[in-house]
Amino acid sequence: MENLSLESRYSKILLQNGILEEIEKVEIFEPSNLAGEHFVSRCEYITVQFKNGAREPCHFFVKFPMDSPDNEIREMFLGIMLKESVFFTRFAPDMDQFYKEKLGQDNTFFVDLFPKAYYGEKDALILENICKRGYSMPDKSIRQDINQAK
Numbered sequence: 001m002e003n004l005s006l007e008s009r010y011s012k013i014l015l016q017n018g019i020l021e022e023i024e025k026v027e028i029f030e031p032s033n034l035a036g037e038h039f040v041s042r043c044e045y046i047t048v049q050f051k052n053g054a055r056e057p058c059h060f061f062v063k064f065p066m067d068s069p070d071n072e073i074r075e076m077f078l079g080i081m082l083k084e085s086v087f088f089t090r091f092a093p094d095m096d097q098f099y100k101e102k103l104g105q106d107n108t109f110f111v112d113l114f115p116k117a118y119y120g121e122k123d124a125l126i127l128e129n130i131c132k133r134g135y136s137m138p139d140k141s142i143r144q145d146i147n148q149a150k
Helices: 006-016 071-103 109-113
Strands: 023-029 041-050 058-065 117-121 124-128
Touching: 006 023, 006 041, 006 117, 058 071, 071 117, 071 124
Parallel strands: none
Antiparallel strands: 023 041, 041 058, 058 124, 117 124
């Protein structure tokens, strides 16, 4: 991502996604409950608030590649981030379009299945924070049956 202020960076990304309102502030929260969850990335929750309450705040889940002093490992991390970014920014929207065309109707299967991607390159992946839609990460040490997983 470009070396801009937080407001400028997110304003540019939101503009690219059709969100034109002026940003009042950007808040960052680094979740401690995700320690060890992501092999090659560190994560942040970002909330963007708009001036004069022009719209509801946007909530993002942002992943950045881990840094490494070893160039080979760093390149591996960047490659993995790029693959994940391609999945969310290209594959998922293309599959959604394919699914709609094959069914011949407007269907939200893929839209509801994956978080919306706002930005994705090897330097960062910015996704909708689906926790705001009621999704949660269960305790992995407690096994679930199929009905709980639904």
